[in-house]
Amino acid sequence: MTALAGLCFFLLAVPLRSEPLPPWASQVTALVQNGGVYVEGSDGKPLLDYQGKRPLIPASTMKLVTSLIALDLIGADNHFKTDFFMDGSANLYVKGYGDPFLVSEEFPLIVAGLKKNGVQQVAGIFLDASYFQEIHVPGAANSLNPYDALNSALAANFNTIYVVKAGDQISSAEPQTPMTELTRVLAQQAPGGKSRINLAAHPKESLLYVGHLLKAFLEKDGVAVSGSIQTGTVPGNARLVYSHSSSKTIAQVIQALLKYSTNFITNQIFLVLGAEKFGAPADLDKGRRLFNDYMKTKLGFTDFYIDEGSGLSRQNRISPYQLTQVLKAFEKFKQLLPEKVEAAILAKTGTLTGVNSLAGYFDSSRYGTVRFAIILNQDAVNREKIAKVLYENLK
Numbered sequence: 001m002t003a004l005a006g007l008c009f010f011l012l013a014v015p016l017r018s019e020p021l022p023p024w025a026s027q028v029t030a031l032v033q034n035g036g037v038y039v040e041g042s043d044g045k046p047l048l049d050y051q052g053k054r055p056l057i058p059a060s061t062m063k064l065v066t067s068l069i070a071l072d073l074i075g076a077d078n079h080f081k082t083d084f085f086m087d088g089s090a091n092l093y094v095k096g097y098g099d100p101f102l103v104s105e106e107f108p109l110i111v112a113g114l115k116k117n118g119v120q121q122v123a124g125i126f127l128d129a130s131y132f133q134e135i136h137v138p139g140a141a142n143s144l145n146p147y148d149a150l151n152s153a154l155a156a157n158f159n160t161i162y163v164v165k166a167g168d169q170i171s172s173a174e175p176q177t178p179m180t181e182l183t184r185v186l187a188q189q190a191p192g193g194k195s196r197i198n199l200a201a202h203p204k205e206s207l208l209y210v211g212h213l214l215k216a217f218l219e220k221d222g223v224a225v226s227g228s229i230q231t232g233t234v235p236g237n238a239r240l241v242y243s244h245s246s247s248k249t250i251a252q253v254i255q256a257l258l259k260y261s262t263n264f265i266t267n268q269i270f271l272v273l274g275a276e277k278f279g280a281p282a283d284l285d286k287g288r289r290l291f292n293d294y295m296k297t298k299l300g301f302t303d304f305y306i307d308e309g310s311g312l313s314r315q316n317r318i319s320p321y322q323l324t325q326v327l328k329a330f331e332k333f334k335q336l337l338p339e340k341v342e343a344a345i346l347a348k349t350g351t352l353t354g355v356n357s358l359a360g361y362f363d364s365s366r367y368g369t370v371r372f373a374i375i376l377n378q379d380a381v382n383r384e385k386i387a388k389v390l391y392e393n394l395k
Contacts, residue, residue, distance in 0.1 A: 024393035025050070028386050035376035038320035039390060042368025044328070047394060052324075055303055055317035056375040059350025060261045061357045062311035064323065067254045068330045069294055070269045073276070076251035076333070080272075082154070084114060085238035090121060091227065093234045094210065095128040096154025098275075098282065100268035101248050101256070102210070103157050104177040107217040113242045115223065122218060124227030125211040128234050129153040131275065133283045134203070137267050139312030149198035149264040151271060153282070156210045158264045162196040163187045178216040182209055198264075207231055255336040258348055263310040270309030284308060299325055311350055323359050323373035331369065334361050340384075345391060349383070350375075358383035364395050 021029065028037055029050050038052030046052070080099035086092055092114075096102070131153035140148045149159040161183055162173040170187045172179045173194045186205055190197055199206035211229035218225055248256075257265040274286030284307075291306040301322050307313035327334075337360060340347040347360025359373040372390055374383045 022393075024389055027389045031380070031382040031386050031389075032376060032378075033380055034378040035374070036320040037372070037374050037386060038324050039370060039372040039394070040324055041364065041366075041370055047367065047370070048390075049321070052321040052373075053303075053319050055305075055319050056357075056377050057314050057352065057355050058311055058316055058318045058323065058375055059352045059355045059357050060311040061323060061348050061350040061359045061373070061375065062306075062309065062316050062318070063257060063261065063266050063350075064326050064330060064348050064359060065291065065295070065306070065318070066266050066270055066309040067258060067333070067336070068326055069273060069291060070250060071254060071330075071333055072298075073273060073294075074250050076249060076254075078250050079245040079248070080250075080253070081246070082110075082244045083234075083240060084110070084119075084242040084244065085234050086119065086241050087235060087238040090123040091126060091238075092119070092122045092124070092214075093126045093128055093232070093238055094154065094214065095131070095234050096152070096210075097131050098153050098268045098272040099246050100158070100262075100265040101246050101253055102155065104174070104213065106244070106247060107213060108221070109247060110214070110242075110244050111217050111221045111223065113244055114218075115221065117242045119241060120223060122223060122225045122227070125215060125225065125229045126232040126234075127154055127207045127211050127230070128232065129207055130233050131280050131282060132271060133281045135267075135271065135282075135284065137263070137284070137308050137310070137312055138315060139308065139310075140200075140263070143198075143200075146196050146198050147263050148200055150200040150203055150206060151264060151267050152203070152207065154207060154210055155264075155268075156213050158198075158262065159200070159206050160196050160198045161186055161190075161209070162194070163190050164194050165190045165192050167192075178213070178220070180209075180212040180216055182212045204231065251333070251336060254333070258336055259338045261349070263312055266310035267308055267312075295322075299329065301325075311352070314352065314355075318375075320359075320373035320375050323375070324371045327359060327361065327371040327373070331361070331371075337361075340387070344395070345387060347387070351381075354379055356381045356383045358387055362391050362395060367394060370394055 036051035275282035307315035350357035
C-alpha cells in the first residue's frame, strides 16, 4: 500500500466529528438513561434525533396508534351499534358488537327506540356476546381496578360498577345508574366508601349485568319484564326490532379514551377493527394482523411490533421516530388530545413500571407545528422535564 493510499484509508476509517449539540439538546440527552427522543418541525425535518429509531415499549402512547387507525378506518362521525331482536314469545335478545360506550345514559335512549318500534312488554332478556371470543389482554392483571376491566362484545359502564359501601349497605354512586340485585352481589368485595371496580372476576355476571340494567330502565318506563335474564345467542327466527347507534361519535369516543387513558375503550376498538377486517368473532390475533398490516402498508414502518392496542403489553415496540409519524397522520385530529405539561402542549402520556413516555405537539414561531415523541424505558420519570426543555427552546 502506498503512503497516499494509506492516508486515504485512514481518513475513511475515522468518522468525521459531528457538530456539537446545542445546550438545550444536551439537556435532553442528559435526561435519557434508556430510551429515545425524536423531534421534528412541520416540514418533517428532524430537530433532534437521539436514539429516535430505536424500538421501545411505548406504554399508553400506543393509544395514539389505535386512535389514528380507528379514525381512518371507521371514520370520525360514525357510531358503534347494539342490536335488539325479539322472537315469537316476546323474548328480547341483545347482541353487542363491542360498543365501548354502552353507559347508563344510553339506556333511556335504547328504551325509547324499543318502544317506538312496538315493544310494549318483554318476557325474558337474553344477552349475546358472541361477536368477541373470550379475551385476555396481555398486560392486564386480575385486579379490581378499572384499568384491568374485561373486554367483551357486550358490556355496560366500561364493564365496571360504581358503588358506595357503608357497612353492609351498598348503593349506586351515580344518579343515572339504578341499583340492581346483581349489583349488590357483584359489589360484595368492594371497599368501604365510593369505588369503581371492574367485573373481570365475574365474566358471566358482567354480561348479565347489562340485562339487569336494561330491565330496570324498561320497567322504569312502563315496559314490563316477566321472565328471567340469561345469556344466549340470537336465534334464527328472531326479528330485528331496533338497532341502537351510540350517541357518541367515534371522535368523541377517541377524545375520552385519550383524556382518561382508558385501556378498556382502546382494546374494544382494537378488537372491533380486527373483526371488521377479518370477520367475527373478534380476537387479539385479528387485531394484531390489522394493526401490523396498517403500520407496514399505510405508514411504511418496519422493525416494530403491536401486541394489543392500549399499551398494557410490554411486548409492544415502536420507536420515537415512528410515533412522530403517527402524530403527523393524526395531526388533523390533534385537538382531541388533552393538554399536558404546558397549556400550549397537546400530548398523550404513557406509564408502566419502568416506562414513561410522552408524545404530542406544540406550535413554534420558527418551525410551525412541532411533533415530538419521548419514550423512556427507565425508572426516572423525566418525560415532562424533557418536554419543557423542548417547548422553551423551540417554541
